[in-house]
Amino acid sequence: xxxVVDMMGADLGVLPIIEGVSKALANKAFExxxxxxxxxxxxxxxxxxxxKVEVIDCPDFIRMDEQATDALKRKESSIFVGMDILKNGADxxxxxxxxxxxxxxxTLKLGRIRGxxxxxxxxxxxxxxxxASLCLDVGANTDCKAxxxxxxxxxxxxxxxxxxxxxxPTVGLxxxxxxxxxxxxxxxxxxxxxxQYPLFAPPKExxxxxxxxxxxxDIFVNSVDVxxxxxxxxxxxxxxxxxxxxxxxxxxxxTIKEHFSAKIGAFLLKExxxxxxxxxxxxxxxxxxxxxxxxxxxxxxxxxxxRAIECAIYQAIKTKESGVAEKMARAFSHKTPxxxxxxx
Amino acid sequence: xxxVVDMMGADLGVLPIIEGVSKALANKAFExxxxxxxxxxxxxxxxxxxxKVEVIDCPDFIRMDEQATDALKRKESSIFVGMDILKNGADxxxxxxxxxxxxxxxTLKLGRIRGxxxxxxxxxxxxxxxxASLCLDVGANTDCKAxxxxxxxxxxxxxxxxxxxxxxPTVGLxxxxxxxxxxxxxxxxxxxxxxQYPLFAPPKExxxxxxxxxxxxDIFVNSVDVxxxxxxxxxxxxxxxxxxxxxxxxxxxxTIKEHFSAKIGAFLLKExxxxxxxxxxxxxxxxxxxxxxxxxxxxxxxxxxxRAIECAIYQAIKTKESGVAEKMARAFSHKTPxxxxxxx
Numbered sequence: 001x002x003x004v005v006d007m008m009g010a011d012l013g014v015l016p017i018i019e020g021v022s023k024a025l026a027n028k029a030f031e032x033x034x035x036x037x038x039x040x041x042x043x044x045x046x047x048x049x050x051x052k053v054e055v056i057d058c059p060d061f062i063r064m065d066e067q068a069t070d071a072l073k074r075k076e077s078s079i080f081v082g083m084d085i086l087k088n089g090a091d092x093x094x095x096x097x098x099x100x101x102x103x104x105x106x107t108l109k110l111g112r113i114r115g116x117x118x119x120x121x122x123x124x125x126x127x128x129x130x131x132a133s134l135c136l137d138v139g140a141n142t143d144c145k146a147x148x149x150x151x152x153x154x155x156x157x158x159x160x161x162x163x164x165x166x167x168x169p170t171v172g173l174x175x176x177x178x179x180x181x182x183x184x185x186x187x188x189x190x191x192x193x194x195x196q197y198p199l200f201a202p203p204k205e206x207x208x209x210x211x212x213x214x215x216x217x218d219i220f221v222n223s224v225d226v227x228x229x230x231x232x233x234x235x236x237x238x239x240x241x242x243x244x245x246x247x248x249x250x251x252x253x254x255t256i257k258e259h260f261s262a263k264i265g266a267f268l269l270k271e272x273x274x275x276x277x278x279x280x281x282x283x284x285x286x287x288x289x290x291x292x293x294x295x296x297x298x299x300x301x302x303x304x305x306x307r308a309i310e311c312a313i314y315q316a317i318k319t320k321e322s323g324v325a326e327k328m329a330r331a332f333s334h335k336t337p338x339x340x341x342x343x344x
Numbered sequence: 345x346x347x348v349v350d351m352m353g354a355d356l357g358v359l360p361i362i363e364g365v366s367k368a369l370a371n372k373a374f375e376x377x378x379x380x381x382x383x384x385x386x387x388x389x390x391x392x393x394x395x396k397v398e399v400i401d402c403p404d405f406i407r408m409d410e411q412a413t414d415a416l417k418r419k420e421s422s423i424f425v426g427m428d429i430l431k432n433g434a435d436x437x438x439x440x441x442x443x444x445x446x447x448x449x450x451t452l453k454l455g456r457i458r459g460x461x462x463x464x465x466x467x468x469x470x471x472x473x474x475x476a477s478l479c480l481d482v483g484a485n486t487d488c489k490a491x492x493x494x495x496x497x498x499x500x501x502x503x504x505x506x507x508x509x510x511x512x513p514t515v516g517l518x519x520x521x522x523x524x525x526x527x528x529x530x531x532x533x534x535x536x537x538x539x540q541y542p543l544f545a546p547p548k549e550x551x552x553x554x555x556x557x558x559x560x561x562d563i564f565v566n567s568v569d570v571x572x573x574x575x576x577x578x579x580x581x582x583x584x585x586x587x588x589x590x591x592x593x594x595x596x597x598x599t600i601k602e603h604f605s606a607k608i609g610a611f612l613l614k615e616x617x618x619x620x621x622x623x624x625x626x627x628x629x630x631x632x633x634x635x636x637x638x639x640x641x642x643x644x645x646x647x648x649x650x651r652a653i654e655c656a657i658y659q660a661i662k663t664k665e666s667g668v669a670e671k672m673a674r675a676f677s678h679k680t681p682x683x684x685x686x687x688x
Binding site for chain 1: 470471472483486487518519520521527528529531559560561562563564565573574575576577579580581582583584585586587588589590591592594595596
């Protein structure tokens, strides 16, 4: 399996990317194609690793402060070159660079799965439930139509089932109350579309897949496995979650430091935060898959460490092996596309 | 000062409401008018308290599962009667009952401040910053126009300045990124309106009041004092915040219980959670004011304890004393109403 890894544009530079690839190679068999500045990379690639990776030299990359639309024209950039390699035969791509650029190029070059109106960025949320809920869209689409939300529901459901291996995943629509009457005009319309779609239609017996509206707090107790929202709201939910977790962490740290000796304090912090870190560490979740395009694209956090890149590669391998793209195409076959979609 | 307190519809019954009134009376001089089931209340009203309060018997109330629109017709209900008393001479109202009913009746009976398109529900968010940010709208208006968001910015700014006593409060627009180019179509339009409004226009020297777009995590570090969003997004932010805080609390409790003896564990929990509770306890914040109507209306949490009701009463007194309604009316004078607004 050939996996393209973009070495450029991440906050911590190329080192953690190369380390992540090296760690993943120790556990899984795959052929990494590293795209980016070969000169920079050379310093970090051991002789042993060099024999296992292909490096494509393309030092240009899209900076975080550049417009995503610029990426569509920058043919020499690492993500442009990488996406071409993916299109022409590789199996998956991992990038911790400019996420807008990666999403734009993926949609343009790989095309959407037939029936999908818009690809969506999908992320796993920390949970005290037995499974983590996945949330989509968390940023790919700012202004959404109801039809997009239906598509996100289908994409999320298939991903939860095929890639995460969730047994009988459930789906909810994020709203301002759990009653069916709640929602804004967008989610009210989406509610109807989802409820009528053959995959989600309430069954004659057994429990339905679509659980209707869910609220913000439902995300963290796994009330449903897939939480559907537009990309504007999803981004705000994601940032709010990070903000609350970080604020609480700070309050705890201050309190513990004030009340306990340095030694006991350090021990408490390690114990109390260990579990929290395990539950909320984005590194363990890998990255956010872009769902709805014709190949596996994993978008990693800009601050990704080696472990995050390693996990993103495992996720890419699992996505490819699961055959989820084919399953998604089948799930969308009940849908008459209302607008032209790219096929491939 | 005459303050109407709705005794009905709260999750914990009439007792904490009456206790809250009693506690507030010990610290502040005001005339409470208690509306609700006099028979139920009688059991909890001491002889001493009875001499200081007026009780208006109206046992009917709007249940949490009833529609807010029903409240507009239920003339015998405690909130209907209470809102009439407020309209006809009282100074403020506090209710922990059906919030939709309270909002609907307040708008209908008290009328909007001239120039206000929609009243907004406003809440203080926990913060690690030196001040807490206030967030509005958190649920009064589900589908918003850009003009409403401008109004929320004005209302929030005046409340922060006059009632909270914030020196030079700043305002931000909640979006999916902090760059000016970010936002959905609604917030992009609102951005322009706010930036052009005389109150917020960038000054020739000094720092501007309107800081542009802010992200979800900015709320908890007080990047700005007033965070503006539509009521659908605001409700989701509020519930997400509660959900994350509760999930982290659970993870900590489990970890501490697993690693320490019951006695040490209890001590740790008390210490570590004490500070957190102080920072996040909604009881200390009182309630959510409904901004934009012609009198002070404080909507308390359905689960309010006596302390929450006591604080809500202080907030009502402060709101009235600050003369904020008059200041808001002045702040809206730069605005040409685009639709008829109630005056009073």
